[in-house]
Amino acid sequence: MKKTNYTNIVGFITGCGLLFALAYSLLSQTQEQEKVELKIQLPKPMFIGTPRNIKTPNLEPVTGKPRGPFYVPKGTELVSLKKPVTSSDPQPVIGELSYVTDGEKSGEDGYFVELGPGPQWVQIDLKAPYLIQAIVVWHYHSQARVYRDVIVQVSEDKDFVNGVVTLFNNDHDNSSGLGAGRDKEYIETYEGKLIDGKGTRARYVRLWSNGNTANDMNHYVEVEVYGLPVK
Amino acid sequence: MRKKAFAYLFILLLAAALFVRLYRLDLRPMHHDEANQAYKFGQLLEKGQYRYDPADHHGPTLYYFSLPFAWLSGQKTYAELTEGTLRGITVFFGLLTLLVLLAAGKYLTASEKFWAAVFLALSPPLIYFSRFYIQETLFVAFGLAFIIFLWRFFQKPDYKESTWLGISAGLLYATKETSLIVFATSVLALAVVWFLSCGKNRKRSSHKSESKGSQKEVLTEIKKVALPLALAILLFLAISFVFYSSFFQHPQGFLDSFRAFSNYSHKAVEPGWHRHGFWYYFSLLFYHKGGGNSPVFSEIPFLLLALIGIILSIVRITRKNSENFRGYLAFFSLFTALVYSVIPYKTPWNMLIFYAGFVILAGVGFVYGLELIKIRQAKIILAGALLFWTGWQTYLVNFYFYSYPDNPYVYAQTSPDFLRLVARVDELSQVAEEGKNMFIRVIAPPDETWPLPWYLRKYTQVGYWTGSEQVETLEPGRIVVMSAGEAAKRSEKELEPYITQYYSLRPDVLLVLLIRQDLWESYRLRRTGGPSGIKGL
Numbered sequence: 001m002k003k004t005n006y007t008n009i010v011g012f013i014t015g016c017g018l019l020f021a022l023a024y025s026l027l028s029q030t031q032e033q034e035k036v037e038l039k040i041q042l043p044k045p046m047f048i049g050t051p052r053n054i055k056t057p058n059l060e061p062v063t064g065k066p067r068g069p070f071y072v073p074k075g076t077e078l079v080s081l082k083k084p085v086t087s088s089d090p091q092p093v094i095g096e097l098s099y100v101t102d103g104e105k106s107g108e109d110g111y112f113v114e115l116g117p118g119p120q121w122v123q124i125d126l127k128a129p130y131l132i133q134a135i136v137v138w139h140y141h142s143q144a145r146v147y148r149d150v151i152v153q154v155s156e157d158k159d160f161v162n163g164v165v166t167l168f169n170n171d172h173d174n175s176s177g178l179g180a181g182r183d184k185e186y187i188e189t190y191e192g193k194l195i196d197g198k199g200t201r202a203r204y205v206r207l208w209s210n211g212n213t214a215n216d217m218n219h220y221v222e223v224e225v226y227g228l229p230v231k
Numbered sequence: 232m233r234k235k236a237f238a239y240l241f242i243l244l245l246a247a248a249l250f251v252r253l254y255r256l257d258l259r260p261m262h263h264d265e266a267n268q269a270y271k272f273g274q275l276l277e278k279g280q281y282r283y284d285p286a287d288h289h290g291p292t293l294y295y296f297s298l299p300f301a302w303l304s305g306q307k308t309y310a311e312l313t314e315g316t317l318r319g320i321t322v323f324f325g326l327l328t329l330l331v332l333l334a335a336g337k338y339l340t341a342s343e344k345f346w347a348a349v350f351l352a353l354s355p356p357l358i359y360f361s362r363f364y365i366q367e368t369l370f371v372a373f374g375l376a377f378i379i380f381l382w383r384f385f386q387k388p389d390y391k392e393s394t395w396l397g398i399s400a401g402l403l404y405a406t407k408e409t410s411l412i413v414f415a416t417s418v419l420a421l422a423v424v425w426f427l428s429c430g431k432n433r434k435r436s437s438h439k440s441e442s443k444g445s446q447k448e449v450l451t452e453i454k455k456v457a458l459p460l461a462l463a464i465l466l467f468l469a470i471s472f473v474f475y476s477s478f479f480q481h482p483q484g485f486l487d488s489f490r491a492f493s494n495y496s497h498k499a500v501e502p503g504w505h506r507h508g509f510w511y512y513f514s515l516l517f518y519h520k521g522g523g524n525s526p527v528f529s530e531i532p533f534l535l536l537a538l539i540g541i542i543l544s545i546v547r548i549t550r551k552n553s554e555n556f557r558g559y560l561a562f563f564s565l566f567t568a569l570v571y572s573v574i575p576y577k578t579p580w581n582m583l584i585f586y587a588g589f590v591i592l593a594g595v596g597f598v599y600g601l602e603l604i605k606i607r608q609a610k611i612i613l614a615g616a617l618l619f620w621t622g623w624q625t626y627l628v629n630f631y632f633y634s635y636p637d638n639p640y641v642y643a644q645t646s647p648d649f650l651r652l653v654a655r656v657d658e659l660s661q662v663a664e665e666g667k668n669m670f671i672r673v674i675a676p677p678d679e680t681w682p683l684p685w686y687l688r689k690y691t692q693v694g695y696w697t698g699s700e701q702v703e704t705l706e707p708g709r710i711v712v713m714s715a716g717e718a719a720k721r722s723e724k725e726l727e728p729y730i731t732q733y734y735s736l737r738p739d740v741l742l743v744l745l746i747r748q749d750l751w752e753s754y755r756l757r758r759t760g761g762p763s764g765i766k767g768l
Binding site: 042043044045046047048049050051052053093094109114143144145146172173174180184185187213214215 | 263642679681684
């Protein structure tokens with residue numbers, strides 16, 4: 001029987017180990033070399049001369065398509081016309097609170113009411129409970145604007161303490177303090193913003209906003225509430 | 232006015248002018264044009280690169296004179312620049328305009344110079360554009376220097392005057408190629424004044440015999456003028472060449488500056504967005520009232536005084552030509568106003584060059600008014616009322632309606648609301664792991680992009696696409712800024728993972744900020760002091 005030469009085995013294993021270590025280090029170096037930061041050449045901004053100083057009396061809707069039909073139960077009627085309006089800002093800077101329900105929806109000066117800066121609300125008393133099917137609101141539509149933190153709530157409690165239902169809320173960061181909403185912001189157009197009333201029973205409608213993209217003020221040209229009388 | 236008193240009052244005036252120009256210099260959001268100029272200057276500052284573009288942006292003095300200001304502020308890159316540094320340059324040239332007025336020397340009385348300087352120092356539109364990083368304030372400073380030194384050279388055509396004339400003409404041309412208008416109207420004004428003055432001379436000497444040696448005298452005069460004039464022209468060409476060639480790096484730039492004439496002439500008559508009627512500039516200055524409860528903006532007191540100054544200056548043109556500087560200034564201002572009003576292309580800052588002339592003439596008119604009034608108290612009340620009016624207007628124009636369209640000088644101005652977008656992006660970058668290296672996609676046409684490149688200058692991974700069709704997918708952008716028009720082209724499904732927020736870039740121009748839900752949730756958690764949050768972000 002041949003005698004085992006341990007020295008050779010140890011030498012062989014050590015050699016293999018060294019070779020493996022060398023190969024590994026080379027390989028990892030190669031891998032490291034291959035891992036270079038990917039530098040993407042991003043497009044640079046393009047130059048153009050002084051842009052348009054825009055003042056458009058009638059603005060086309062920016063998002064293009066007109067609103068599609070909205071279906072409501074038969075017998076639904078406009079229930080907010082000439083109904084009393086109150087507000088968190090009882091003495092508006094421009095216009096009067098009655099403009100909110102006077103039926104005039106023109107975008108020109110003299111048809112909107114301006115409330116102070118920060119979160120403000122207007123509230124319409126429908127004088128009786130209704131099953132609310134739709135609320136359409138025109139804040140200001142002679143300029144492309146977006147009103148911030150638009151929240152529409154309905155209730156049978158005039159103080160909005162009990163039984164408050166929020167129909168629309170796009171206050172994403174809860175800056176108005178009524179809870180964060182997930183509805184999208186929208187650009188004001190002559191069509192107004194239609195909010196689904198979902199047949200909620202309510203007598204009072206309260207609409208919040210918190211300034212807009214043009215200034216910190218809050219405006220209303222008109223609010224229309226459509227509902228079915230409660231039998 | 233005694234020399235010492237004049238010096239003290241003038242220093243006091245400079246201090247007041249400096250204060251009113253420097254106060255809250257970063258109040259107004261950067262205008263599209265300012266951001267464009269800042270970007271161009273950033274390239275020069277960082278890489279030493281500048282090449283004259285005959286299509287736009289005018290001459291290079293603004294950028295080269297900005298360099299020492301940036302160096303002194305210790306700012307070496309575009310990202311390090313601030314509004315204060317950039318607008319500090321135009322503030323400096325606004326003050327230089329007042330000092331240039333002193334060069335009028337004996338051609339205006341000390342009182343006229345003083346009151347003209349007061350009105351220049353406190354003029355609402357001049358202050359407004361002194362706080363605006365575009366060429367206009369430099370153009371007014373060099374323009375005023377040019378018209379004064381042209382007059383001085385005309386009076387005394389020696390080498391000293393021709394040197395100043397050449398330098399001011401060179402700097403004026405290197406600031407804006409459209410200075411050709413100023414060259415033309417000032418020479419025309421000079422010719423008209425000379426002609427009127429000669430007319431008076433002829434009337435006086437018509438009864439005397441004609442001088443036999445007059446032709447010889449004219450020839451001697453021409454010889455005397457020729458060499459100094461050649462020096463002025465040489466200096467003009469040399470300075471223009473140095474600037475337009477980017478300090479000899481691109482000699483072609485100098486020739487391009489002449490080629491730009493056809494471009495600017497085309498722009499002048501086919502102004503596109505900037506076509507305005509003949510009376511546009513005067514309507515801005517006379518009476519302007521925005522909607523709702525907007526106050527009245529008006530320069531009527533100064534326009535009336537300027538009218539008095541103009542009439543007096545023209546009526547008082549004498550046969551002694553050295554006394555006719557006021558008349559020359561009046562004709563220059565009128566001719567320049569006429570040319571700028573005839574050109575259909577109009578932006579409010581273009582009127583500064585002739586309005587500065589009117590303001591100086593208002594000083595002349597005011598001094599005349601003071602001379603007429605014999606009661607000291609009445610003089611004080613008049614001066615006080617005028618200063619109160621201009622102070623009130625300065626406040627409205629520069630510190631209250633600084634960015635709102637009610638202000639007549641606000642033109643295509645970035646809305647203050649835009650700064651909310653910038654702040655929101657900044658807050659989000661504090662939440663994102665990549666910080667300022669986060670990828671931001673901007674998809675908007677160029678006229679709806681600026682001043683974003685200024686406000687996003689500290690972000691390293693910002694890409695600008697001019698149209699939605701250039702971007703197949705919004706991924707991997709966790710923050711996407713789009714013009715409202717481009718956003719409307721994306722499908723609802725694609726926008727679904729994003730929170731959509733709108734911000735006003737300018738009146739009627741909205742930008743959409745898309746924030747991916749995961750980033751938004753991290754932000755909200757941090758804002759409300761959630762598990763790993765920091766309150767008060």
